[in-house]
Amino acid sequence: MTLLIAVFLALVLFFGQRKLFDKNWKRKLHVSLAFGEQGVYPGELCTLKQIIQNKKRMPLPALQVKFQADKSLQFQDETEAVVTDHYYRSEVFMVGGRKQITRTLPFRPQCRGKYSIGQIQIAAQDFFMSKKYVAVLPENTMIYVYPRQLSMKQLLNHNKQVLGEIVERRSYQEDPFYFRGIRPYQPYDPMKYINWKASAKYGELLVNSFESTYSRDVCLLSDVETDSVFYRQEMQEAAISVASTLADYYLRKGARVSFRTNGREDTDEEIVLEQCQxxxxxxxxNRRLAGIDLAKDSADFARMIRQIIPNCRQSRQYVCITTRPVRDILEAVTLLQSKAAEVLxxxxxIAGEEVQIPAGALVWNI
Incomplete structure (x- = not known):
């Protein structure tokens, strides 16, 4: 009799907890992923937060959480992951009632792009591990990996005026990036410009003097197509990185920058930006550049240049960026030079890829 009662109670407990799990296992359970940064450059340390919230009293003895991400993000912790065509992570948690678990997963992205995680798979088991409960949760976390930034030194050594910074002594605004020398202090000089070492040496107040500059109205035209066979993607990424680096430099100097490329985003939208500052x-x-999908067909770059010629401005500097200076592109650039005051x-x-450089063009060794 005692045995029958024990069996009966065990069955009641078993089916009771199963019914409890059937009804409540996913109730007040929230699992989410969130990138710690919205936009980063390749190689920077980033984080992905994995948050599990169980707001009900009933604990979950075994909750498995799965998700996949692009393998180029290069997560540092691979103990609970498998890396093949993607980064697949699967981890089991014991989540108590009214508890929250947070995991921070560091990673370093290696390639430009727009990366997202679209869903999370969760699986739970009851107290007796007799039944598995599975669900797929929508997720919408995204991170932009901007184009890799290049060194400006090589280009500056070719031509200091290439960036549109023309040193002009008669301008009214001084640019602290161009040091001219020292001069005696005047009552209108800011205190931050006083050169204390020179003042102590010569026994009078002396201030740093700077050259004056004025910023340009610049239009960047970027060609993401290439004729390279062995270094196709590297050459395409180089053109995008050059455009991003130049735009960054111009904008930090106060220039007004317009941008156009023959590349397409994943939405097939044309990338055109006007008068950014x-x-x-x-x-x-950089977010628009991160979204360029090189698998999509690009527009004809020479035709794109010709389309802007009727509305080109004499006061605007045009910078054409291409890894393939072929005949039709050079003809379009020459035509633009005949209409605009400054065209570069x-x-x-890149190393290992020899390109025939036309006369007057500037080479940027990547």
């Missing part, structure tokens, strides 16, 4: 424009432009042609070149 200020530091915030750097983020906006920049040809990015």
């Amino acid at each position: 200020g530091i915030t424009a750097i983020t906006a432009l 042609l920049i040809v990015p070149q």
Whole structure:
């Protein structure tokens, strides 16, 4: 009799807890992922937060959480993951009632792009591990990996005026990036410009003097197509990086920057930006560049140049960026030069890929 009662109670407990799990296992359970940064450059340390919230009293003895991400993000912790065509992570948690678990997963993205995680798979088991409960949760976390930034030294050594910073002594605003020398202090000089070491040496107040500059109205035209066979993606990424680096430099100097490329975003939208200015424009432009999908067909670059010629401005500087200075592109650039006051042609070149550089073009060794 005692045995029958024990069996009966065990069955009641078993089916009772199963019914409890059937009804409540996913109730007040929240699982989410969130990138710690919205936009980063390749190689920077980033984080992905994995948050599990169980707001009900009933604990979950075994909750499995799965998700996948692009393998180019290169997560540092691979103990609970498998890396093949993607980064697949699967981890089991014991979540108490009214508890929250947070995991921070560091990673370093390696490639430009727009990366998102679209869903999370969760699986739970009851107290007796007799039944598995599975659900797929929608997720919408995203991170922009901006184009890799290049060194400006190589280009500056070719031509200091290439960035549109023309040193002009008669301008009313001094640029602290161009040091001219020292001069005696005047009552209108800011205190921050006083050169204390020189003042102590010569026994009078002396201030640093700077050259004056004025910023340009610049239009960047970027060609993401390439004729390279062995270094196709590297050359395409080089052209995008050159455009991003130049735009960053111009905008930080106060220039008004317009941008156009023959590349397409994943939405097939054409990337055209007009009269951007200020530091915030750097983020906006880099996000658009991060979204360029090189698998999509690009528009004809020579035709794109010809389309802007009727409305080109004499006061605007045009910078054409291409890794393939072929005949039709050079003809379009020459035609643009006949209509605009300043037109520059920049040809990015990577090691191992020889490109015939036309006369007058600037080479940027990547």
